[in-house]
Amino acid sequence: MRAAFGLAVKAARSRRRWRQADLGRESSLPANYISRIERGDVEPGLTVQERIAAALGMSLAELVADAERERERYRAVRAESAERPARASSKPTRSATAPAKPNRPVLVAAIIANGDRVLMTRRRYSGESEMWSWPAGHVDPGEHPAHAVLRELNEEVQCADAEIVRHLGDVDYHGDATHWWPKSGGFRHGYRMIHYQVALATSDVDVIDHEELLDARWLTLDQVKSALASFPPELGEAAVRFASEAIKHTRSTPV
Numbered sequence: 001m002r003a004a005f006g007l008a009v010k011a012a013r014s015r016r017r018w019r020q021a022d023l024g025r026e027s028s029l030p031a032n033y034i035s036r037i038e039r040g041d042v043e044p045g046l047t048v049q050e051r052i053a054a055a056l057g058m059s060l061a062e063l064v065a066d067a068e069r070e071r072e073r074y075r076a077v078r079a080e081s082a083e084r085p086a087r088a089s090s091k092p093t094r095s096a097t098a099p100a101k102p103n104r105p106v107l108v109a110a111i112i113a114n115g116d117r118v119l120m121t122r123r124r125y126s127g128e129s130e131m132w133s134w135p136a137g138h139v140d141p142g143e144h145p146a147h148a149v150l151r152e153l154n155e156e157v158q159c160a161d162a163e164i165v166r167h168l169g170d171v172d173y174h175g176d177a178t179h180w181w182p183k184s185g186g187f188r189h190g191y192r193m194i195h196y197q198v199a200l201a202t203s204d205v206d207v208i209d210h211e212e213l214l215d216a217r218w219l220t221l222d223q224v225k226s227a228l229a230s231f232p233p234e235l236g237e238a239a240v241r242f243a244s245e246a247i248k249h250t251r252s253t254p255v
Contacts, residue, residue, distance in 0.1 A: 006040040016056065109149070110135040119205060121134070121215065155209060
């Protein structure tokens with residue numbers, strides 16, 4: 001239940017466009033303790049739960065109900081996953097000894113154009129080197145990618161009226177990506193990233209997730225190429241292509 005409660009707290013905080021430090025200040029709790037709660041590392045007592053709910057402008061019952069929904073969604077996804085092998089076993093296979101294909105994480109990325117520039121974030125995960133990327137993140141179990149990209153964007157930066165413009169395309173990378181995320185442990189077989197063009201009401205963007213993000217900047221296409229120079233060519237080329245398409249589409253869209 002503590003993982004589900006942490007997800008509910010993070011979702012409620014993100015809706016208010018608060019950083020963990022903001023919630024810590026309003027609830028009189030250390031920001032690093034809020035971070036541990038959201039990760040599901042600790043199970044807060046009733047008094048702490050009440051303080052967090054009050055700080056978020058919710059009743060404890062509402063916050064717990066959100067946590068229950070998170071837990072039920074997780075259970076439904078696990079149940080569906082457990083049924084898949086049984087359904088698959090009833091179908092003929094080429095080889096009973098064929099190895100199963102490894103699961104690869106599904107990620108989403110927001111491509112946001114402003115004139116001849118696109119928004120990129122500079123991030124540093126704990127124990128890892130700095131890197132540039134789009135505002136991006138994982139798709140939660142049972143979550144639609146279009147919902148995930150807006151959720152991740154609103155969790156990372158404060159921006160005005162984000163709206164999905166269109167699906168730009170996907171990148172399926174099958175190489176070992178632990179070079180960039182050595183501590184994640186989930187990218188050994190690559191990943192799939194779904195790219196959406198997103199529009200903002202203004203170009204004013206402020207970082208919210210200071211635990212991971214160091215900066216957010218509007219970069220030209222040449223700067224994007226330079227920022228992603230250490231990535232494999234197919235990834236860097238795809239990133240520049242999506243950025244170029246987003247810029248062109250923005251220019252051709254009537255105001």
